[in-house]
Amino acid sequence: MARAHLTEDQPSEEAIAGFRAGMRPFWHPVLAGADLSDKPVAVRLLGQRLVLARMGATVQVFPDTCSHFQAQLSLGKVVTVDGKPALQCPYHGWAFGEGGRCARIPQLPEGRKIPAAADLTAYRAREAYGLIWVCLAEQATYDLPPFPEHDDPAFRKIRLNEAEEMRTSATRMIMGTLDDTHFPWVHEGILGSQDHPKPPEHEVWREGSQLVLSYETEQPPGLMTGGGAGAAPVKLRYTDYVGMPNVIRLVKDSPGGRYVIWLATCPVDWNRTRNFWIFARDYDTAPERDATYTEMAAHVRQQDKPIIESQRPWLLPPFWSKVELPIRPGDLPLIQYQKWLEKLGIVTAI
Ligand code: FES
Ligand SMILES: [Fe+2]
Structure with missing residues (x-):
């Protein structure tokens, strides 16, 4: 019974083999x-x-x-x-x-x-x-996605190459970074507020090898919203680019400037992931400010880590299994990501 794997720690052999084989040509x-x-x-x-x-x-x-x-x-x-x-x-x-x-x-x-x-x-x-x-394949299905801020001298960049592996799959890691409806719950006061848990209106589309998502929202003032102080929420636009299946770039544009969160995940194996982050900002660019930004990024990472590591099945389940219960329209970006993974043969079984 496929559903038995919901309560077991180990995914089925088929799911593991599908993940390993499906991820090879990237x-x-x-x-x-x-x-x-x-x-x-x-x-x-x-x-x-x-x-x-x-x-x-x-x-x-x-x-x-x-x-x-x-x-x-x-x-x-x-x-x-x-x-x-x-x-x-x-x-x-x-x-x-x-x-x-x-x-x-x-x-x-x-x-x-x-x-x-x-x-x-x-x-x-x-x-x-x-x-x-x-x-690991002769031919890569997609080229690497663009990262314009990486080579733009107007942006100050911080690298965070995590030494410690995450106990999760790379696809869950990307999905956890793409998910925005968790902001008020996991990052209360930093990326959202439980007084306003309603999800934003997402626009989602495909652009070559990338899934793109755009929406407007409000967040508490802080380092990742133009560096602003004060108490008033900051209006900003998110544009998220998922370079299928394992790279994500979140672009936050607010009146104070642009903040970018870039993540490339290494699928060490089906249940082990190594994260390589780059954070870029075109405001508050003095090098001595880096430590403060790094600390904030690490803090947000620590908020996400136990939640993402707790998710079972380890590997994203296929839609037909009806294991998940995504709520439209809030979860639309996640649905689109998962559908694409299925099409690429990365998600095959529970
Ligand atoms: S040379 Fe003998 S094991 Fe490598
Ligand atoms: Fe998060």
């Missing part, structure tokens, strides 16, 4: 670019152990398992073989160059060719927005 952030120097680094993506290594101008991504006797390659180091960089296994010194090609087997008798089976699978990697992104 770019996922796995590490801050600044955290990858000349040493290889182990990461996990969709349940798979991977090793990242800088080789010349490129970032190479392989399974973190040597083709010889399966030692962990991230315990090795980058060396030079025939004038080219290669990742050397710590166990018997096999070395793997760009594209995963096995470039050296020290134990191979003279004149014998390196067997093709020694080569590793190389996954696609790129650097953007200060992060390293990996795609």
Whole structure:
């Protein structure tokens, strides 16, 4: 019985397999670019152990398992073989160059060719927005969504690369960031007030690979509403962009300026998520103000964390299961996000 999974901790095998397979053909952030120097680094993506290594101008991504006797390659180091960089296994010194090609087997008798089976699978990697992104499929379904404020010098930016993983799925994390009807309940006094719990009038549409949502609302004055003091609520417009399925950019425009919350989530696995945040503002831009803004962002994060981690099933259920009871029109953006996930084959079963 599918519904039994509502009370069990573990989703069905089918739901987990669907999530892992459905999420493969997308770019996922796995590490801050600044955290990858000349040493290889182990990461996990969709349940798979991977090793990242800088080789010349490129970032190479392989399974973190040597083709010889399966030692962990991230315990090795980058060396030079025939004038080219290669990742050397710590166990018997096999070395793997760009594209995963096995470039050296020290134990191979003279004149014998390196067997093709020694080569590793190389996954696609790129650097953007200060992060390293990996795609486990040959082809990514969508390109990375735009982030105009990232390269705009008018914006002061703060990064928050969470060291601690969230105990949730990446899709629940994105949905929790897209959800605005929780503001008065979880962020009372900061993002809303329980005196006005009525949801705003959402407009929702698709733009290429992005789900876009726009609405007007009022929020208490503060750091994220133009930095204003005083007591009067601030009128502002939210425009939210979800880069399907794992990136979200919330743009808050108020008379005081623009505040942007950008999140890229890494689906470490179906129940483990690592969050990479960037907060940008074009007001109150003095660098010494960053600590105050970081503190506020971290505070809001701590308010959301226990709620999002408490949600079951771990993975978003499909609509046909009728597990959820979304209320229109307030929950319309969430419905649209989930429908798109189903279409992409990421949500398949309970
Ligand atoms: S296990 Fe890697 S070289 Fe032997
Ligand atoms: Fe929240």
